[in-house]
Amino acid sequence: MTLAAGQTGTNVALTPLADAYLEGPETVTLTLASGSGYLAGTPANATVTIADANTNRPPVLVAVSNQTLFAGQTLQLTNAATDPDLPAQTVSFGLAAAPDGLTLDALTGVLSWRPAVASAPLVTQVRVTATDSGSPSLSSTQSFWVTVNRPVATLVAPALNPQGFTLRLTGDPGPDMTIQHSTNLVNWATLLTTNSPWLPLDWTDATATNAPQGFYRLLLGP
Numbered sequence: 754m755t756l757a758a759g760q761t762g763t764n765v766a767l768t769p770l771a772d773a774y775l776e777g778p779e780t781v782t783l784t785l786a787s788g789s790g791y792l793a794g795t796p797a798n799a800t801v802t803i804a805d806a807n808t809n810r811p812p813v814l815v816a817v818s819n820q821t822l823f824a825g826q827t828l829q830l831t832n833a834a835t836d837p838d839l840p841a842q843t844v845s846f847g848l849a850a851a852p853d854g855l856t857l858d859a860l861t862g863v864l865s866w867r868p869a870v871a872s873a874p875l876v877t878q879v880r881v882t883a884t885d886s887g888s889p890s891l892s893s894t895q896s897f898w899v900t901v902n903r904p905v906a907t908l909v910a911p912a913l914n915p916q917g918f919t920l921r922l923t924g925d926p927g928p929d930m931t932i933q934h935s936t937n938l939v940n941w942a943t944l945l946t947t948n949s950p951w952l953p954l955d956w957t958d959a960t961a962t963n964a965p966q967g968f969y970r971l972l973l974g975p
Contacts, residue, residue, distance in 0.1 A: 810837045811891035812844045812883040819897050823904040824873035825928030825949060825973065832862035834883035834893070842885040849880035849894055857881065866899075870928050870973045873903035904928050908971040911961070918961040920969060922954040928973040932956065935968045 765783060784798040815833040822828055836842045846862045848855070852875075855866035862883075868875065877899050884892040906924030922930055929948050933941040945956055961967055 809842075809885070809887035809889070809891055811893045812836045812842075812885050814881065814883050814893050814895045816895065817881070817897045819899070821900040821902070822868075823902050823925045823927035824868045824870040824875075825904060825975065826926060827865065827867045828899065829863070829865045832857070832864060832881050832883070834862070836885050838885070838887070842887050844883050844885055847882045847884065849882050850896070851879050852877045852899075855879065867975070868901045869975050870904065873901045875899075875901040877901070904973060906930060906971055906973055908932070908969060911958070911969065914957070917957050917959040918967075919955055919957045922950065922956065922971065923952055926952065929975060930954075931972040931974065932958075933970050933972065934958065934961075935970075936966060938968055941970065 780800055782798055782800045812834040813836075815835075817830060817832065820828055820830070832846055834844045834846070836844055845859045846857055847859060848857050851857070852866065852868070852872075854868070855864065857864045862881075864879070864881070878896055879899060880894055880896040882892050882894045884890050902925075904925035904927050906922065906928065909921035909923060911918035911920045920932065922932075927949055929946065930950060931943055931947075932945040934944050935941045944958060947954070958969075
């Protein structure tokens with residue numbers, strides 16, 4: 754910038770360059786300093802604030818399809834979201850609606866839930882939020898449905914062998930299984946508890962020959 758002799762002022766044009774970055778307001782300060790043969794007047798500086806034309810945009814969640822499982826099985830999936838701003842902001846996950854016992858990792862988006870047998874059959878909605886670190890922060894929400902079916906299991910009639918009674922457990926995958934025994938249908942003793950076993954499962958009660966009669970029942974959990 755050059756001032757002619759005797760000139761006391763001039764106009765300075767600033768042309769901001771547009772970009773896609775979310776930066777917020779920026780300031781530019783122009784300062785005049787006295788030099789050889791001239792003096793800077795008062796004020797000797799001027800400050801201009803440049804507003805950012807870009808505005809914060811909410812994260813975009815990847816769609817999750819509806820889920821179906823048996824009670825006792827574990828539902829586990831990973832939610833994902835992207836932030837459209839530049840530079841991309843940090844995204845955290847949360848739950849707007851969920852059944853009891855369902856957990857969601859705020860950083861990874863990993864969702865986990867093992868529905869109880871007593872809750873089935875059940876159809877429930879899960880609503881997941883994704884929130885960015887902007888100021889002010891913005892969030893998006895998406896939902897999906899989970900259908901929980903009640904599992905069916907069968908304790909096949911025992912087969913007598915030299916080692917005792919052998920029972921076979923069959924049925925739907927997912928639940929924990931507990932075998933109980935009674936000699937009078939009133940008092941029951943737990944003989945076996947297994948967590949979500951591979952089916953069919955054969956198990957032998959080596960103590961079965963110690964009583965004149967016996968009854969077995971199968972309980973499902975959790």
